[in-house]
Amino acid sequence: MLELLVNGEKVSVDVDPSTPLLWVLRDHLDMTGTKYGCGIAQCGACTIHLDGVATRCCVLPVSAAQGKAITTIEGLSAEGDHPVQQAWIELDTPQCGYCQPGMIMAAAALLNETPQPTDDDINQRITNLCRCGTFVRVRAGIHRAAELASEVKA
Amino acid sequence: MNPNQPEQTVDVSRRRFLVGSIAGVTGLTVGLSLPLGASQEPGVDAFEDEINAWVIVNEDDSVIVRVARSEMGQGTLTGLVQMVAEELACDWDKVTWEFPTPGQSLARDRPWGSFSTGGSRGIRDSHQYVREGGAIARELLLAAAAQTWSVAIKDCVAKDSVITHLPTGNSTTFGAVATLAATLKAPSDVTLKDPADWTVIGQSVPRLDTAEKVTGALRYGADLTLPGMLHAAIHACPVHGGKRRGVDASAAKSMPGVRHVLSVADDAVAVVADSWWQAKQALAKVNIEWDTGTNGQVNSRTIAAMLREGLEATDAFVGNSRGQTLETLADAEELVTAEYSYPFQNHAPMEPMNATVVWTDQSCEAWVPTQNGEAALEALADAAGLFRDKCEVHKLMLGGGFGRRANHDFLIQATQIAKQLPGVPVKLLWSREEDQLRGVYHPITQSRMTAKLNDDGLPEAMHIRISGQSILHALRAPLGEPQIDQAVFQALAPEGEHAFVYGIDHFLADHAMRNTHLRPWFLRGVNINQNVFYLESFLDELAAKAVTDPLEYRRKLLTQAPKALAVLERAAANAGWGRPLAPGSGLGLALCKAFGSYVAACAEVSVIDGELHMKKIWAATDPGYAVNPQQIEAQVSGSFMYGLSAALYSELTVENGRVEQENFNSYPSMKIAQMPDVETDVMPSGGFWGGVGEPTIAVAAPAVLNAVYAATGVRIRHLPVKNQPLA
Ligand code: FES
Numbered sequence: 001m002l003e004l005l006v007n008g009e010k011v012s013v014d015v016d017p018s019t020p021l022l023w024v025l026r027d028h029l030d031m032t033g034t035k036y037g038c039g040i041a042q043c044g045a046c047t048i049h050l051d052g053v054a055t056r057c058c059v060l061p062v063s064a065a066q067g068k069a070i071t072t073i074e075g076l077s078a079e080g081d082h083p084v085q086q087a088w089i090e091l092d093t094p095q096c097g098y099c100q101p102g103m104i105m106a107a108a109a110l111l112n113e114t115p116q117p118t119d120d121d122i123n124q125r126i127t128n129l130c131r132c133g134t135f136v137r138v139r140a141g142i143h144r145a146a147e148l149a150s151e152v153k154a
Numbered sequence: 155m156n157p158n159q160p161e162q163t164v165d166v167s168r169r170r171f172l173v174g175s176i177a178g179v180t181g182l183t184v185g186l187s188l189p190l191g192a193s194q195e196p197g198v199d200a201f202e203d204e205i206n207a208w209v210i211v212n213e214d215d216s217v218i219v220r221v222a223r224s225e226m227g228q229g230t231l232t233g234l235v236q237m238v239a240e241e242l243a244c245d246w247d248k249v250t251w252e253f254p255t256p257g258q259s260l261a262r263d264r265p266w267g268s269f270s271t272g273g274s275r276g277i278r279d280s281h282q283y284v285r286e287g288g289a290i291a292r293e294l295l296l297a298a299a300a301q302t303w304s305v306a307i308k309d310c311v312a313k314d315s316v317i318t319h320l321p322t323g324n325s326t327t328f329g330a331v332a333t334l335a336a337t338l339k340a341p342s343d344v345t346l347k348d349p350a351d352w353t354v355i356g357q358s359v360p361r362l363d364t365a366e367k368v369t370g371a372l373r374y375g376a377d378l379t380l381p382g383m384l385h386a387a388i389h390a391c392p393v394h395g396g397k398r399r400g401v402d403a404s405a406a407k408s409m410p411g412v413r414h415v416l417s418v419a420d421d422a423v424a425v426v427a428d429s430w431w432q433a434k435q436a437l438a439k440v441n442i443e444w445d446t447g448t449n450g451q452v453n454s455r456t457i458a459a460m461l462r463e464g465l466e467a468t469d470a471f472v473g474n475s476r477g478q479t480l481e482t483l484a485d486a487e488e489l490v491t492a493e494y495s496y497p498f499q500n501h502a503p504m505e506p507m508n509a510t511v512v513w514t515d516q517s518c519e520a521w522v523p524t525q526n527g528e529a530a531l532e533a534l535a536d537a538a539g540l541f542r543d544k545c546e547v548h549k550l551m552l553g554g555g556f557g558r559r560a561n562h563d564f565l566i567q568a569t570q571i572a573k574q575l576p577g578v579p580v581k582l583l584w585s586r587e588e589d590q591l592r593g594v595y596h597p598i599t600q601s602r603m604t605a606k607l608n609d610d611g612l613p614e615a616m617h618i619r620i621s622g623q624s625i626l627h628a629l630r631a632p633l634g635e636p637q638i639d640q641a642v643f644q645a646l647a648p649e650g651e652h653a654f655v656y657g658i659d660h661f662l663a664d665h666a667m668r669n670t671h672l673r674p675w676f677l678r679g680v681n682i683n684q685n686v687f688y689l690e691s692f693l694d695e696l697a698a699k700a701v702t703d704p705l706e707y708r709r710k711l712l713t714q715a716p717k718a719l720a721v722l723e724r725a726a727a728n729a730g731w732g733r734p735l736a737p738g739s740g741l742g743l744a745l746c747k748a749f750g751s752y753v754a755a756c757a758e759v760s761v762i763d764g765e766l767h768m769k770k771i772w773a774a775t776d777p778g779y780a781v782n783p784q785q786i787e788a789q790v791s792g793s794f795m796y797g798l799s800a801a802l803y804s805e806l807t808v809e810n811g812r813v814e815q816e817n818f819n820s821y822p823s824m825k826i827a828q829m830p831d832v833e834t835d836v837m838p839s840g841g842f843w844g845g846v847g848e849p850t851i852a853v854a855a856p857a858v859l860n861a862v863y864a865a866t867g868v869r870i871r872h873l874p875v876k877n878q879p880l881a
């Protein structure tokens with residue numbers, strides 16, 4: 001049995017420690033918001049936060065996540081109203097939406113570290129793929145989320 | 155679910171059960187809806203409360219609109235609901251939606267028409283009957299109110315879900331009369347609103363499916379969980395047409411979680427396990443010997459040589475011929491010629507192919523992200539060995555489609571697996587590698603462009619020879635000899651939705667069909683992607699040869715095509731065509747008519763130290779009627795990403811009969827850093843219905859590459875760009 005801390009809750013899973021965290025979330029915990037897109041850390045669909053840091057969990061053995069705080073899209077906000085989620089709704093950013101949980105988690109992590117990111121910051125830190133091509137609204141959405149977050153603080 | 159639970163069959167005695175957290179997700183009921191083994195028609199009792207096939211009104215005035223086409227990100231779902239709501243005259247804020255199933259369609263004699271979602275057809279092929287569906291429902295609600303009040307229907311009006319009797323001012327709501335309305339007989343004909351009176355169509359309303367896409371709550375096919383479900387991973391012969399010769403599964407069988415190692419058809423092996431990861435790990439340990447036949451000797455060089463031969467061939471299918479093209483060219487003192495090529499490409503939607511199937515010898519049910527529910531039902535029934543009325547398909551939202559999910563090879567495999575495990579739901583999920591290797595690909599072609607210029611430098615005659623694959627031939631192959639494939643001439647056609655827009659007196663487009671064993675298929679944009687790249691690049695070459703401004707040059711060829719000219723002028727004007735630019739920067743144009751719409755783009759790029767920077771693209775689109783302008787904008791912007799990703803990086807090469815690019819590391823896709831800003835001018839001129847999901851793809855590459863030429867003098871004639879120096 002492995003103990004994990006997922007979205008603030010302790011869970012235990014009976015699984016081979018080398019299993020990537022992605023498949024523990026999806027197949028063992030039935031938390032399917034975190035997506036499979038490539039399995040080789042290329043696409044970002046599986047992005048979660050590990051102790052607050054954006055992490056592609058398709059290549060992360062579950063054993064390496066032990067003792068760390070795992071946040072998935074399901075736990076990003078209680079009501080689905082994280083500033084990034086709000087901005088995404090405001091701008092109607094998703095198309096098919098499959099990449100968006102990963103995209104949103106990457107954006108949220110960026111804003112945690114850099115509350116007012118420049119376009120250059122976005123270019124360097126958001127490397128997720130989106131085959132529907134939502135990038136124009138993703139970029140606008142990150143700037144809008146930064147605004148929303150600073151309004152909350154003010 | 156606990157993947158360690160013993161294998162179990164589903165409880166087929168319950169008519170319908172809802173599954174875990176999936177229940178309650180908008181518009182989606184997941185559960186076994188077929189009374190397995192019973193003769194009852196699928197889901198008929200679900201229709202008692204409807205006003206008509208399109209509309210359900212609940213007591214609380216909430217409205218459910220049924221949508222038969224699939225939603226894969228393109229926004230058709232919201233657009234179609236807008237069209238029903240427009241005629242229904244309901245309160246937009248009270249509207250939700252649901253997918254009817256193909257089984258219901260079959261049982262009810264197709265009240266929703268076609269389920270097929272492709273060819274940018276979702277709106278433009280169904281606007282009439284979808285609006286009529288809404289109008290009939292409105293008339294029924296009005297009739298119910300009139301009957302309740304014992305007044306004439308003609309004195310009643312509906313607006314925002316409220317019905318008012320004009321002479322008395324009495325009012326009621328849709329919800330209050332819905333039950334009665336559901337019992338009345340539908341009027342045989344209805345009058346649709348004049349477009350000038352539209353209040354919902356034409357509005358940039360938000361999509362109806364965004365909320366659950368930002369919380370992770372939406373379950374895609376890949377996310378489906380059913381009680382007792384097992385997970386399957388599959389590997390089919392990476393050389394298309396090859397067969398399984400021998401399988402050694404001894405190592406895999408004893409691996410943790412593995413339940414079965416199965417042969418699937420004559421060309422694949424699947425591992426079924428408690429979790430997908432276990433299945434995939436075990437599959438890697440199965441030793442499979444393939445018989446790849448002669449296909450195993452094919453490679454990119456042999457294919458290129460075959461296509462090259464087609465450029466010279468005397469025999470070709472003629473798709474468009476006006477004037478005396480070959481004679482005029484033969485008489486010319488000087489010809490301008492250029493050769494272009496376009497590679498195999500894969501759709502690569504973010505969600506890999508998947509399907510979940512449960513089979514018994516009495517019935518079969520599938521949960522599928524599909525672009526065509528009806529075709530999926532047919533494929534399912536065929537593979538299940540059952541009649542269609544004993545089968546059912548539940549459509550899920552698609553994690554991207556781009557044409558790939560109109561092919562049901564993966565569903566057939568899932569059914570073949572499920573058939574070996576009666577009563578057990580099995581979810582087959584392809585790995586990204588399988589998705590690349592077992593794709594159905596954008597057809598490979600080469601072209602030779604030949605023109606004779608007149609004294610004004612304009613093309614008096616032009617010949618476009620295309621050599622390469624035919625999608626329709628691959629579909630018809632069992633029927634024998636190749637016939638002309640008209641789809642090859644998209645954007646080059648004599649007339650219709652893909653009409654060639656330029657006024658050139660002597661024009662010939664012909665096709666030397668050269669097929670390979672790699673399966674060609676419809677990929678977003680289909681044949682306009684290469685045709686418009688060939689044509690618009692070559693026109694730019696001709697303009698350069700004539701030392702004429704590329705915009706001015708096109709203007710002279712568009713005197714008979716005002717709508718095409720209008721979008722071109724708009725894109726160019728918005729971009730500030732003709733303004734001074736820094737050295738190493740350039741503007742480029744491209745235009746086409748495709749899927750019934752007129753689209754143009756003007757791209758601004760700079761090339762610094764041989765590196766391409768795409769700054770901004772100004773796009774103009776005339777789809778006739780624009781149902782939801784902000785979604786058209788999203789489609790246009792997304793089309794640039796898809797088209798430019800393809801043009802810059804995407805190429806499948808073939809060695810020993812198999813595709814070499816197995817994942818996004820060797821088959822890259824554009825990231826946000828490369829994405830140009832996009833400004834879209836939606837300029838509906840009215841009077842026709844054009845598609846918006848695909849046309850813009852075609853202008854992406856030529857606009858950018860014409861800009862590259864303007865910036866550097868380097869002409870790119872072969873895609874992808876990545877293989878060539880820009881300085
Ligand atoms: S699935 Fe993890 S990066 Fe693609």
Ligand code: FES
Nearest residue numbers: 096097099130132
């Ligand atoms: S929204 Fe479809 S892949 Fe990003």
